[in-house]
Amino acid sequence: MSESASPKGRKAAGKGTARDGAAKESGPAQGAPKLNPREAAVEALMRLAAEQPWNDIEIGDVAREADLTLADLREFYPSKGAILGGLARMIDRAVLAEDNSDLADEPARERLFDVLMRRLDAMTPYKPALRRISYALRGDPLSMLALNGVMLNSHRYMLAAAGIDTEGPLGRLKLQGLVIAFARVTETWLEDDDPALARTMARLDKEIRNGERFMERAEDARRLTAPFRALGRAFLDRRRPGRRDAERRDEDSDPAAAI
Template identity: 35%
Template structure:
């Protein structure tokens, strides 16, 4: 992730420190030192540790959504979202230990969960827009919350996935997208867009969605701060 600004450096520093110390043990003074600033500089961009997580996620999403990509009219919304969210996992990969540590501690902190809860759907709304799906109004809000549930289902698999090709994560993501598509049909109605020209683009095997995982939570259940 780019670290051009104090916000970026602080967000990355906080998550990296979480991977080494555990999120509950991360102190703002440590983050400031790691981010090559002081507490005054850190205070100028963050109110507390929760804001540092927001900076981290915003920087990650900025990098993913800024990538040169192109979809065509032939690409379904589901394929576009699968591709975009796998790119999000790729962006998270260098910080996996930290993300795992944050998730482990945040779920035990109801106050932080409540504060971060709206951020997940808000972040995922940008991925819907990148896939050509509108996010305005009540329908857009429902779509964003649905995609946040999809992301959470796949994220729970990703934090335990040590395979080199992330096959379990891809399977979980594809199945969650399939359930969302069947439940609400909110993956239809593409406005058009772009498809990436990368020859290494990943695609979910078609037979993955023929056998949905009964243990995975349905879209809309368990949406939390992990967006």
């Protein structure tokens, strides 16, 4: 495992500039370029969420904090949940913009570890807000379901950044498993105030290893059941002779079908 990807290496190097600013209030740094309206709305919601209960924040509050009209805010986001989706995309962009070429020769486990730690680094300025939001949404299954869809899209790109495929019969299982695993890691991270994030890194390493073992068992099960699936398809084909006859007639009438 490379020094940058391993828990030990990251602890020794103190990697993660975002982590160093964990105590700072979220929002653009002084003198930074003016945010576009989408980013301004995200930053406004994060500032409000860091200071007051999630359920007390109204859309009008976000518009005022972002210096936007309600009409402008509606143009970009229909709800607070949609603004959280905007935050996820900002985090995605920050992680994907980093150079991962130094990880190309590392095993998949180390590549994924590093990418996900970079994601946590990018989330760090918003940690106080995310802590409050996490507590508020735990009792809201509909919001959690909607956020799961957002996280599926985000982690599809995290896996791609780590050079791990998400297509094929087990791709969806792999992707959903990562979303669940990272949610568990995030729970630890939200309570981990150690600048070195030793507990968080240990939890992430454990979740990745558990995921590897689960996917290995799933792949073994898929191989073992392959003959039964083939028999099932053959049985269904025999039960649908009309469809087979139609396919044969199509082949007879289309010379290209035989190529």
